[in-house]
Amino acid sequence: MILLGWRQMILLHGDAFKKQLKQKNQRISTLWRYIHQRTSGRLLDPEMRTFLEENTEIISSGNLTPEIKLRLLTPRCRFWYDRAALWPYREPYWAIYWPGGQGLARYLLDNPKVVRKKKVLDLGSGCGATAIAAVMSGAAEVVANDIDPVAGAAVMLNCELNNLSPFPVLTENLIGTETENWDLIVLGDMFYSEELADGLHQWLKKYAHNHGTRVLIGDPGRPHFVCHKIQRQLHKISEYPLTKSTEQENNGSTSTVVWHYQP
Incomplete structure (x- = not known):
């Protein structure tokens, strides 16, 4: 068995x-x-x-x-x-270190100018890797958001592992709200249902239009992402081949892509 x-x-x-x-x-x-x-x-x-x-x-x-x-x-x-x-x-x-988050974190580490001196929100932060990469790359302020408070505890431990001071972790659902003016919003592996994809699309578009917020999305090609109308507003900026272990653990996905959302 x-x-x-x-x-x-x-x-x-x-x-x-x-x-x-x-x-x-x-x-x-x-x-x-x-x-x-x-x-x-x-x-x-x-x-x-x-x-x-x-x-x-x-x-x-x-x-x-x-x-x-x-x-x-x-x-x-x-x-x-x-x-x-x-x-x-x-x-x-x-x-779990999901592939979309891996791609985003890799991109920020390789391109620190994207976050240097910027105010960054990591939406659906999970283990906090993308937020940690933003801190390592010189972001002025980083806030992680995950509705699971246990994730918030894990992020604090992961900050300790990487010799970083803990950054704020918000556990309320921010989608649909307008809390602060972010220079950059990053999110990975969030498009796992049609309803959530629709909500994210509208919320991110509002932030981009109202505040000029830059939005980066990491995803390995999930169905609710590649088939969603948000694809018409995306520009591919980087693609990374996944490691063999990540590939095996994600139904054979071979790469992950970082997208710039431009509504």
């Missing part, structure tokens, strides 16, 4: 897999609210730190940015093969 990791289960059976997560009991819901309160600030809760350190592995190879160390979920980690009902929190999207 072939054992599938949680990533493959989501890719193959996304709707059914997510339905399992909604069936968690009240105890988990209460714990979730507690974690949200304790990790949304700048101080990391000791219990959350212990959980992340015990259930992730420090990785600095097998991806496009060996300069950046990250705590990720790997086949050697406890929860890699567990079904969703056994997880203490939501599905750990933050614990």
